Each structure stands twice: as structure tokens, then as C-alpha cells.
Amino acid sequence: MKRAIKSLTILLSAIFLLAACSSDEESVKEEEEAILEIDTDQGQDYDGVIVLLQLLNEDGIAVKTFKEGENIYFRLAITNNKKETINFPDYDKFIGKEAFEVFTSDHISIGAPYDDYLIGGATGICTGDKLTLKCPWLDDQSEINPILVNDPDHVSGIRFVKYSSRPILHKGDYYTEFTITFYNGMKVTCKKEFRII
Numbered sequence: 001m002k003r004a005i006k007s008l009t010i011l012l013s014a015i016f017l018l019a020a021c022s023s024d025e026e027s028v029k030e031e032e033e034a035i036l037e038i039d040t041d042q043g044q045d046y047d048g049v050i051v052l053l054q055l056l057n058e059d060g061i062a063v064k065t066f067k068e069g070e071n072i073y074f075r076l077a078i079t080n081n082k083k084e085t086i087n088f089p090d091y092d093k094f095i096g097k098e099a100f101e102v103f104t105s106d107h108i109s110i111g112a113p114y115d116d117y118l119i120g121g122a123t124g125i126c127t128g129d130k131l132t133l134k135c136p137w138l139d140d141q142s143e144i145n146p147i148l149v150n151d152p153d154h155v156s157g158i159r160f161v162k163y164s165s166r167p168i169l170h171k172g173d174y175y176t177e178f179t180i181t182f183y184n185g186m187k188v189t190c191k192k193e194f195r196i197i
Contacts, residue, residue, distance in 0.1 A: 053176070055074060060073070066195070077132045096179070097117075103176070111166070115164065117160050139166075174196065175191060175192060175193040
């Protein structure tokens, strides 16, 4: 009888131990899935002009959730599917100095990922072409100097400059929101919510 009780006690202990391990594994798996939550947004079409704002992780994947301390790459892509070139009034009016500005869920500004930008080159997008702007929140270790170049698939004429490092975004809910203005006065507000875990 004592042996049976002892065997039963060992068996129950093993079952509880396995259940606890399984629960921990499920918790880690759920957290990993939250981190890899893909952003499937394809952008908005404004009369032939497609505007897409994405937040990319360090692997270049558009996601909605980031680990604390992970770099966030802000990416804006504007595709011209119209039959004519899109011209911008000028870059200051087009993108403004608030592009990629980050806010807490309480609407408190944390700032933008850059201090300034240099402007040069084309002032429009030809038919079938795309303008892409990309800027990391934290310093990009792959860059040799503080000038942060944009995606290589298009020379935008805008280069972002950082004079100081940005703080790590701590756990919580955030969003980026800004307005861009096109040649005809059309204004498009871009907004993307994200979470740091």
C-alpha cells in the first residue's frame, strides 16, 4: 500500500511538473507570436497615389509589436499609378519636420527619429515610380556617418540626419502620425500604432 501511494505521488508530481513546463513553453510561444505579428496593411489608394506607412523590425519585416530595445525602421512608400508625374510643392511642405514622430498612447510626443534632413534631387514621382523614405529610431550601426540614406530602390533626395541618439522605447503602446501634402493641396494623414513588449 505504501509503495502504491509513493508511486502515485511520484506520478502526480511528474504530471504537475510537465504541465508547468508546458505552460511556460506556451507562454514563450505566445510572446514570440506577438512579436512576429505581421502588419498586412497594403496602403491606401488616393486617386492613383498609393501611400503605405510601415514599421519594420531589424529583419526588415513589417510588424506591429517590437521587443524593448529593438530598433524600429520607419518606412513611407508613395507609388504613383497616375498617368502624370506627381510634383511636390517643396519638401518642407510635402513631408514636414514631423514625419515619423512618435507619441505615447496618452498623446505625448517622444519626438521623431531624426533631427533634420538634407534635401536635394527630384521633386516629384514619375508615372509607375515609387518614392521611399526610411529612417531607424535607434542609431543604425550599419551607417558610417550620421547621414541616414533611404531605401536603395529609389533616390528620394531626402537624407535624414541625427545629431544625437534616441532613447530606447520602453514597454507600452505608441503610435506615429504625420501629414503629407501633395502638389494639388491634397493632404494625407499617415498613422500607425505599435506596441513595445
